Amino acid sequence: MDTNQFEVIIIGGSYAGLSTAMTLGRSLRKTLIIDAGEPCNKQTPHSHNFLTQDGKTPREITEVSKKQVLKYDTITFYDGTALKGRKVSEGFEITTNNGAVFKGKKVVFATGIKDLLPAIKGIEQCWGISVVHCPYCHGYEIRDKKTAIIANGNKAFHLASLVNNLTKEITILTSEKKNFDESQLQKLKQHNIKIIEKEISEIIHKKGILEQIIFTDGSKEIFECAYTATTFKQSTSIPTELGCKLTENGYIEVDIMQKTTVNGVFACGDNSAMMRSVATAVYSGNITGAIINKELTEESF
Structure with a gap:
């Protein structure tokens, strides 16, 4: 069995990425999360306006979420940064800063954005x-x-x-x-x-x-x-390298199912939504996981 082959690769392990992973884990999908632990809100002392978590630190919410997600046996977490991506016959190939190479049928970008202060x-x-x-x-x-x-x-x-x-x-x-x-x-x-x-x-x-x-x-x-009112840029250039279209405001263009303009590639969270909040990220990740599971089911059933 190829340990570097997954059904889904999620790039970004914060709220949107973990929400996607939970949905996929509950559907027994072999999923890899790649994350380096550098969220854009790491300096924020408290997170607000999210039911059950109001006033918690961003780190607290992430740690609890990660612990819950990793209880699902088909979810793997990789500590690193995705540097390159390319289309291959099996789907997509992602290379990390440590030189590791992973393949997945579907790819999710939950990479957030980088504020330009x-x-x-x-x-x-x-x-x-x-x-x-x-x-x-x-x-x-x-x-x-x-x-x-x-x-x-x-x-x-x-x-x-x-x-x-x-x-x-x-x-x-x-x-x-x-x-x-x-x-x-x-x-x-x-x-x-x-x-x-x-x-x-x-x-x-x-x-x-x-x-x-x-x-x-x-x-x-x-x-x-x-x-x-800050401007921003995407945290990674991999989506555009794969051919994903950006909106005129610089977000990754997605439809209501979080699908990008490239078949098999999804985006969720701050990188693709003007409404920038924990609640929105979790919501969009939940949709992403469900739609990916639907696509994988249709392809194999």
Whole structure:
């Protein structure tokens, strides 16, 4: 028996990948999870807005999930990073950073995304702690605080509208000339949301807790937290190397069954969904596992 041959290879062992694996394990599908233990939310102190797990650390949720998934005998976990992928006669071949080569009939990318933070000193140390991206994931914990929104234009306006329900002390920091239409400016003024157009130089913090923002002209403003509209890139280039299409926003294009544009290749979690949350990742992984099992059944029955 070929120990490197699997029915399904899942690349990424966080919420979406583990959810996919649980569904496949319960269907007795021989499945490999490849993961290096470097999730994008590893610095986030607590995860929220997910039933039964509200307030747990991301690590806690992952460890419990992994332990439950690995109880299923057909699931194997490999500690490593997938570096290459190619189509072969049996399906797909994945090569890892350790030189190991695995083959699978189906491949799932549950690889998340990589945030591209603004080039501001101190922001990386605050990311996921006091500088965040999502009011639904973090907003309740930083409610009623003096809040900065590091963004411009429509993204800043959208964030401000959501955050306005959580705090009445909001300032938008555009870092350049503001880019709002008259209607947006009127609404921001109506809700007493200030705009500062000065470029940000540095975020002053203590162990990731924001205290001040310094501008390039030397002036300072006291803030307790901030939201920022980051850009991102895919964590791996393997999907596009296999021919998977990306959307105009940079997500892996999938249909409602989590199928990519390449037959036999699936994607789930943050790499293919604008709704970025633990709950969404688990949901999409659950669908992915069920559809893959359906396809494998149809191919063999």
